[in-house]
Every structure is written in C-alpha cells, then in structure tokens.
Amino acid sequence: MSQIHALMGWFSLALFLARGLAFQFEQAWPMDARLRVVVFGNDLLMTVTGLSLWALRHHNPLYDGWLAGKLIALLAYTVCAHWAMGRGEFRSLGYVMSLLFLAYMIGASVTRSAALGLF
Template sequence: MDYFIVKDVHMTCAALSIGLFALRGGLQLAGVAWRRSMLLRIAPHVIDTTLLTAALWLISQLHQYPFVDGWLTAKFVALVAYVLLGKLALRQGQPARRAWGFYLAALFCVAYIVGVAVTHSPLLGL
C-alpha cells in the first residue's frame, strides 16, 4: 500500500475522530441524549480502529516506534491520557463541572497530539 494513501487515511480518521469527540462532548454538555443515535455510538469505534490500524502500518513502514522515538512516545502517552479523559468526560451522570474539566483536558491532549504530529517534537519545536 502507498505510504501517502495510508498517511491521508490516518489524518482523515484523526480529523473525524476529533470532530466526533467534540460533537459528542458538546451534545453531552448541552444535555442532548446523543447515545440514542446509532451513528454517534458506532462510528467512533470504526473510525478509531481504522486510525490505529493506519498508525501501526505507518510505524512499521517508517521504522519509528513509541518508547524509541521521543515524539511518538509523547503522542502515545498523550493518546492514553486523551482516551481516559474523554471517557470520563462522556460518562453518563457526570456532574457538569467535572465533565467540562475532563472535556477541556481531553481537547488539550488532542491539540498536543496534533502539535507533536506536525512538529515531530515532544516540545512542539520549541
């Protein structure tokens, strides 16, 4: 498979994943029952699976690995934090104040991940 196609798939899935998280989080904070939508429940799993599959393919082709290359380690650690914070933000019954905090922290993590991806630096090129 062509590197640029897989990279484009990875970046497209990342944008879709972030957009869907922002949408679901916004709906959650607005009190909208988004879980009734099958699309909003299932699509993130399909997109995130494709995103991670493309990431693993890119890692194998570039021979750059988390815990070997600093920028990929930073992305991996931030990804774990993003997933955990996102899960807490979207938890049903979460008090609004806490949900907002987790939601904003998750968005901060994803902004950091994108910054590291663009700069290939855990310090964002500073």
C-alpha cells in the first residue's frame, strides 16, 4: 500500500505540474471536467491509502513531527493550489508556492524528518 500511495503521489505531482503550468498560460484543457474527475479520484484514493497507512503503522502527528509537517503542508498546498487555479492576478505566485509545499511533503515523507534531515 505504501508503494501505491507513493505512486499516486508522483502521479498527482506530475498532473498538477502540467495542469498548473498550462493554466498559467491560459489554456482551456486543465479545467476539463473529465480531467478534474481523474484528479479528484487520484486525490481521494491517495487520501484513503494515506489514512490507512497512518492507522496501520500507528503514526501519530503529535509524536511524529514529519507527519505533522506533512499534514500542515498539505493544507497549505490545498489553499495555494486553489489560488493557483483561480482567476486572481497573483496566481503564478500561488502555483510556485504550491509546488514548494508539494516538494516539502515529498521530502518529509522520504526523510521522515520535519526538517527534511537538515538538522
């Protein structure tokens, strides 16, 4: 299940990278309803596998700092990604920030460290 969760995470990253970049250049296809269903489905399955791994491995964000950091970054990513795919004038900043939060989530998952293994 861990490998499936990771694979869906990489798929989500690639999909957001492509969709977000195309949206910044005002292309129409990133907001296609069929693609949005694929994105929602992947995010839903990734959430289910993530919560399952959380329960099966007895992780606790109060004790596992990397998980708390990842959850906080997930909330920040969600806000910034929504901002990036909106109609605001600073949506490019939202896109860059959402990519940074995605990178942090991946780094925290790989290193199992809230500080990404730097300290």
